[in-house]
Amino acid sequence: SWLWKVRICSDETLNCFAFRLKICGGHPDFRLVCIEGNIASGKTTFLEYFSKTSNIEVLTEPVSKWRDVQGHNPLSLMYQDPERWGMTLQTYVQLTMLDRHLTPMVSSASVRMMERSIFSAKYIFVENLSRSGKMPAVDYAILSEWFDWITTNISIPVDLIVYLQTSPQTCHDRLKQRCREEEKVIPLVRRKVPRLDTFTAFKYLDSIHQLHEDWLIKQTSFPLPAPVLVIPADHDRQEMQNQYEENRDKIIAACFT
Numbered sequence: 001s002w003l004w005k006v007r008i009c010s011d012e013t014l015n016c017f018a019f020r021l022k023i024c025g026g027h028p029d030f031r032l033v034c035i036e037g038n039i040a041s042g043k044t045t046f047l048e049y050f051s052k053t054s055n056i057e058v059l060t061e062p063v064s065k066w067r068d069v070q071g072h073n074p075l076s077l078m079y080q081d082p083e084r085w086g087m088t089l090q091t092y093v094q095l096t097m098l099d100r101h102l103t104p105m106v107s108s109a110s111v112r113m114m115e116r117s118i119f120s121a122k123y124i125f126v127e128n129l130s131r132s133g134k135m136p137a138v139d140y141a142i143l144s145e146w147f148d149w150i151t152t153n154i155s156i157p158v159d160l161i162v163y164l165q166t167s168p169q170t171c172h173d174r175l176k177q178r179c180r181e182e183e184k185v186i187p188l189v190r191r192k193v194p195r196l197d198t199f200t201a202f203k204y205l206d207s208i209h210q211l212h213e214d215w216l217i218k219q220t221s222f223p224l225p226a227p228v229l230v231i232p233a234d235h236d237r238q239e240m241q242n243q244y245e246e247n248r249d250k251i252i253a254a255c256f257t
C-alpha cells in the first residue's frame with residue numbers, strides 16, 4: 001500500500017490530477033463577471049476603471065494574441081478576407097478565450113471581471129460570420145462541434161454578465177476615435193457602392209449590435225450562462241463613471257446571490 005501512496009504523490013500523477021481538476025472544473029474560489037458589448041462600446045474603459053479596486057481582478061480580451069501568433073495576424077487576415085480566414089481566427093479566439101476562463105487568479109481578489117467570453121465569441125462573432133454568408137457551412141459546423149464539446153466537458157462557470165448597451169452609431173464614432181490598425185479596412189463611412197463591401201462598418205456594427213440584443217435582451221437566440229445586468233453606455237466618460245459607481249454594489253451583490 002505504501003507503493004500506491006508513492007504513486008499517488010508522484011509529480012506526473014499530481015499534474016495529471018490538477019489538469020483533470022482544471023478541465024473538470026474544480027470549483028473556483030472567485031466569482032466571474034463577463035463584460036459584454038459591441039465593438040468599441042467601452043468594455044476596456046470599464047475594466048480599467050474597476051482594475052483600481054483591490055477586490056477585483058481584471059482580464060482583458062487577448063487581442064494582442066489575435067494580432068500576433070508566431071508572427072501571423074489572424075485578426076487582420078479575417079478583416080481582409082473573412083470567408084478565407086474567419087475559421088482560422090475563430091478557432092484561435094475559442095482557444096484563447098477558453099484559456100482565459102481557466103486562468104487561475106493571480107491575486108487574492110474574490111471577483112474577476114473578464115472582457116467578453118467564449119460564449120460571445122460563438123454566439124455573436126461566429127454567428128455573424130455565418131449569417132452574413134462569410135463563413136462556409138462546414139466551418140460553422142466544425143466550430144459548433146468544438147464549442148459544444150468544450151462547454152459540455154469543461155466547467156466554465158459565469159456568475160454575471162454586464163452588458164454595456166450602446167447604439168451602433170456610438171460605437172461607430174468611438175471606433176473612428178480609436179483607429180486600430182486592423183480595423184482600418186472597415187470602411188468607416190456609410191458608402192453607397194453597387195457591390196456590398198466586405199465590411200461596411202455601420203452594417204457590421206449594427207449586425208453585431210442586433211446579435212447582442214437578441215442574446216442578452218430579447219433572449220431569443222442562445223442560452224444565457226448567467227444573469228444579465230444592463231448598463232446604458234452611450235453616455236460621455238464622466239456620466240459613465242457615475243454609471244459604474246451606481247452599479248458597483250449591484251455587480252458585487254449579484255455575484256454572491
Ligand SMILES: Nc1ncnc2c1ncn2[C@@H]1O[C@H](COP(=O)(O)OP(=O)(O)O)[C@@H](O)[C@H]1O
Binds near residue numbers: 038039041043174238
Ligand atoms: N464614454 C465614452 N465616451 C467617449 N469615448 C469613449 C467612452 N468610453 C470609451 N471611449 C473611447 O472609445 C474607444 C473604445 O473604447 P474601449 O473601452 O476601447 O471599447 P471596447 O473595449 O469595448 O472596444 C476608445 O478610444 C475609448 O477611449
Ligand SMILES: Nc1nc2c(ncn2[C@H]2C[C@H](O)[C@@H](COP(=O)(O)O)O2)c(=O)[nH]1
Binds near residue numbers: 038121122
Ligand atoms: N471575428 C471576431 N472578431 C472579434 C472577436 N472578438 C473580438 N473581435 C474583434 C472585434 C474588434 O475588432 C477587436 C477587439 O474587440 P473590441 O470589442 O475589444 O474592440 O476584435 C471574435 O470572436 N471574432
